[in-house]
Amino acid sequence: MTAASPLPSAGVMMVCLLGAVRLSPAERRPCPCPVIPAWPGTRTPPEACRQINSTFRYSCLDGRVRKAGTSNRIRCELQKGNVQWKLSSLQCIDDPSRPKPPATTKSTIPTSSRMSRSSAAHDGEKIVNTDRKLHDAATPTTVKPWEVETSTFSLVASGNQTREAHSGGSRTATILSVLLPMAIGALVVIGYMLYRRRSRKNTEEEEEEEEEQEEAVPMVPQGELPP
Structure with a gap:
């Protein structure tokens, strides 16, 4: 091997x-x-x-x-x-064979529809305000002469100022509507008191003159003629 x-x-x-x-x-x-x-x-x-x-x-x-x-x-x-x-x-x-989801699903509402909704909401607000004004106008109120100027001022202020300014104008108008009648009432009372005092004084003077005239005329006996 x-x-x-x-x-x-x-x-x-x-x-x-x-x-x-x-x-x-x-x-x-x-x-x-x-x-x-x-x-x-x-x-x-x-x-x-x-x-x-x-x-x-x-x-x-x-x-x-x-x-x-x-x-x-x-x-x-x-x-x-x-x-x-x-x-x-x-x-x-x-994948081209797969169906695509609808594009821009967030803005499905047309612009014209949104504008019409906004316009309708605005018109509805106008109608509510008009109804409120008509209701206020239908309510019977007693207008005093000294409140005309205050009411005019309140209307002008409510048309040109914001809600906050309108609130302040309403407070001012309320204060004026309370103080102004009180001041006018006080002036009326004072004028009336002065008028009464002057009338009383004139009446007293007239009575004194009449008494003086009566004293100046001599007493004539009956059946005799004055000289």
């Missing part, structure tokens, strides 16, 4: 050593390919251990499809000692 020659065994060992030397550090790793990069409009790629020259296909999101002429396939390649994924040309677009 002849002994086996050691040359073939040595050759196999040399080939294995040379192959180990030629492998780059990236190729020696158990999972040389990096994480698959995310792509716009596609699902998130799953994490898995992948080897060099392995491939992966992106999947577009629901409602989107791959655009014709683009590829969703990428390959893990070794280039100049670096392992990387070859960039994809994939473009995900809206």
Whole structure:
């Protein structure tokens, strides 16, 4: 029985050593390919251990499809000692066969309709204000002479001022409507008292003159004529 020659065994060992030397550090790793990069409009790629020259296909999101002429396939390649994924040309677009939702659902009401609603609301407010004015006009009120000027001032102020100013004008008008009659009443009472005093004084003077005239005329006995 002849002994086996050691040359073939040595050759196999040399080939294995040379192959180990030629492998780059990236190729020696158990999972040389990096994480698959995310792509716009596609699902998130799953994490898995992948080897060099392995491939992966992106999947577009629901409602989107791959655009014709683009590829969703990428390959893990070794280039100049670096392992990387070859960039994809994939473009995900809206599915043309899928019905599209109605556009601009927020502004479904036409502008003319909105304007008509606004005009109707404005007209309704005018009608309410008119009814209120008619109701106030139908209510019987006693208008005093000294309140005419105050009422006129209140109407002018309510037409030119804001609600806050109108509130202040109403307060002022209320105060004036209370103080003005009191002042006029006081003046009337004072004038009446002065008139009564002057009338009484004139009456007393007339009575005194009549008494003086009666005293100045001499008493003539009956049946005799004055000289």
